[in-house]
Amino acid sequence: MENKLRDVLIVRLGEVTIKGKKSRDRFEKKLIENIKEALRLSGLQGEVKREYGRIYVYSTQEAIKVLRRVFGITSISSAVEFEFETLGEIVEVAYQLFCDKVKGKTFAVKARRTGTHSFTSMDIAREVGGRLYPCSRGVDLENPEFTVYIEVRGNKAYLFQDVVKAYGGLPVGVEGRVVALVSGGFDSIVAAWYMLKRGAEVHFVFCNMAGELTERLVASVVKMLVDNWGYGYSPKLYVADFRPLVKELRKKVDPGLLGVVLKRYMYRTAEHVARKINALGIVTGESLGQVSSQTLENLYSSSTAVSLPVYRPLIGMDKEEIIARAREIGTYEASARVKEVCGVYSVHPRTRSRLEEVLREEDKIDKTVFEGVVSSLREIELRTLGIQAESLDEVEISTIDPDSIVIDLRPPEKYRESHVPGSINIDFAELPVALDKLDPNKKYIFICDEGGLSREAAYTLRKLGYKAWSFKGGYRALSRKLDGLSS
Ligand code: ATP
Ligand code: MG
Numbered sequence: 001m002e003n004k005l006r007d008v009l010i011v012r013l014g015e016v017t018i019k020g021k022k023s024r025d026r027f028e029k030k031l032i033e034n035i036k037e038a039l040r041l042s043g044l045q046g047e048v049k050r051e052y053g054r055i056y057v058y059s060t061q062e063a064i065k066v067l068r069r070v071f072g073i074t075s076i077s078s079a080v081e082f083e084f085e086t087l088g089e090i091v092e093v094a095y096q097l098f099c100d101k102v103k104g105k106t107f108a109v110k111a112r113r114t115g116t117h118s119f120t121s122m123d124i125a126r127e128v129g130g131r132l133y134p135c136s137r138g139v140d141l142e143n144p145e146f147t148v149y150i151e152v153r154g155n156k157a158y159l160f161q162d163v164v165k166a167y168g169g170l171p172v173g174v175e176g177r178v179v180a181l182v183s184g185g186f187d188s189i190v191a192a193w194y195m196l197k198r199g200a201e202v203h204f205v206f207c208n209m210a211g212e213l214t215e216r217l218v219a220s221v222v223k224m225l226v227d228n229w230g231y232g233y234s235p236k237l238y239v240a241d242f243r244p245l246v247k248e249l250r251k252k253v254d255p256g257l258l259g260v261v262l263k264r265y266m267y268r269t270a271e272h273v274a275r276k277i278n279a280l281g282i283v284t285g286e287s288l289g290q291v292s293s294q295t296l297e298n299l300y301s302s303s304t305a306v307s308l309p310v311y312r313p314l315i316g317m318d319k320e321e322i323i324a325r326a327r328e329i330g331t332y333e334a335s336a337r338v339k340e341v342c343g344v345y346s347v348h349p350r351t352r353s354r355l356e357e358v359l360r361e362e363d364k365i366d367k368t369v370f371e372g373v374v375s376s377l378r379e380i381e382l383r384t385l386g387i388q389a390e391s392l393d394e395v396e397i398s399t400i401d402p403d404s405i406v407i408d409l410r411p412p413e414k415y416r417e418s419h420v421p422g423s424i425n426i427d428f429a430e431l432p433v434a435l436d437k438l439d440p441n442k443k444y445i446f447i448c449d450e451g452g453l454s455r456e457a458a459y460t461l462r463k464l465g466y467k468a469w470s471f472k473g474g475y476r477a478l479s480r481k482l483d484g485l486s487s
Pocket of ligand 1: 180181182184186187188205206207208209266283284286290291293294
């Protein structure tokens with residue numbers, strides 16, 4: 001008897017299967033839709049078939065990597081499928097497939113069965129085990145070096161040797177929509193990942209305090225996240241120009257409370273987008289106590305700005321865990337390229353704000369400035385967005401050439417504390433105004449706290465034809481260097 005063997009990927013569903021009939025039906029349909037999109041976006045072909053509690057994907061081995069990133073799937077096995085009439089045929093196929101593989105190894109056979117047959121799963125295990133025994137080093141049911149899995153479903157048998165774990169969760173989209181505030185940094189991206197994992201359709205809001213280069217870097221991280229994990233919808237990135245607001249805040253608000261007031265406006269921007277697209281929550285990458293803005297007091301003061309719930313999937317996670325997750329999901333490198341725009345924060349942010357004070361500070365703000373921020377919102381379609389690899393190598397340097405002019409973009413109080421001898425202090429926000437004082441024939445090196453704003457400044461000036469660079473890693477890296485030299 002000729003058995004027709006066919007390669008198949010067995011896709012197992014986790015929580016999806018414990019739902020009631022109606023939700024289960026909806027979840028499985030969505031999962032199949034997401035699987036198809038995942039394959040298509042990865043340039044793979046494949047037929048997807050649904051059977052009660054199972055999904056079968058007929059595609060190549062490469063698809064395993066893709067399927068691991070589709071939420072709602074708990075594990076995948078690459079199997080051989082065939083139709084059989086007798087147990088003897090299953091035994092023979094198992095022998096053909098696994099005799100070589102169990103050579104010199106201990107092995108076990110794990111069999112399962114659904115349907116009506118003249119044999120039990122114990123019979124399958126015993127017969128296949130007996131046939132493979134002479135090929136092997138013996139049977140070890142406790143700790144086998146090789147496991148033969150056999151699953152019989154009706155008149156079909158599936159034989160495989162591995163179970164590849166996936167991430168579980170729920171199919172993206174089944175839990176409705178949220179808006180994630182993203183800075184492009186490690187935390188906010190990982191937070192959005194967790195919401196995708198639980199089946200939320202995540203859209204993104206970036207409050208841009210720097211400029212075009214930063215926006216492009218942030219967009220590329222977010223795109224990387226959704227192209228690898230966010231299948232089954234059309235993810236959007238909303239970008240708001242926060243520069244006028246930052247300027248206003250720095251002019252009028254107590255520097256110690258600026259961070260909290262700024263955060264309130266970010267939440268409001270997210271809420272505005274959420275209302276527009278019918279999203280039911282705001283997501284952030286905050287984790288309790290991680291930085292001054294993330295104390296219970298400051299999180300409370302920030303939260304009262306909006307009435308939508310704020311979800312913080314990382315609240316109980318340590319930085320190390322978050323970083324490890326960022327590496328695992330593949331966004332670490334891209335996030336590392338997005339530098340913090342610290343220039344807006346004060347030297348001594350208050351860790352324990354009181355809401356009344358925060359509100360009093362916020363009252364000083366010209367409300368039309370925020371209206372301007374809202375009307376600056378632009379929608380970017382992430383799926384079709386073309387990403388140019390940004391070469392930062394040209395713009396970033398790590399030495400200061402003596403015949404260049406150093407422009408320090410940090411707040412004046414930090415500049416006064418210490419600076420590069422001979423450097424001049426220009427506020428980042430004032431840069432456009434200061435431009436006509438710059439000489440196109442001279443070389444300029446920008447420096448800021450961590451190298452984010454300076455990179456943006458150098459990038460902008462270059463586009464205007466100036467010779468400009470950014471000091472890599474900012475003042476922080478420079479101080480470390482100087483410390484190293486003097487010790
Ligand atoms: P991340 O690693 O996500 O940048 P962080 O550790 O730098 O976070 P904060 O700067 O306090 O911490 O930001 C906390 C959260 O606020 C971020 O995770 C993000 O959700 C939101 N957020 C911060 N900056 C921005 C921004 N420029 N645009 C949109 N959201 C932001
Ligand atoms: Mg950040």
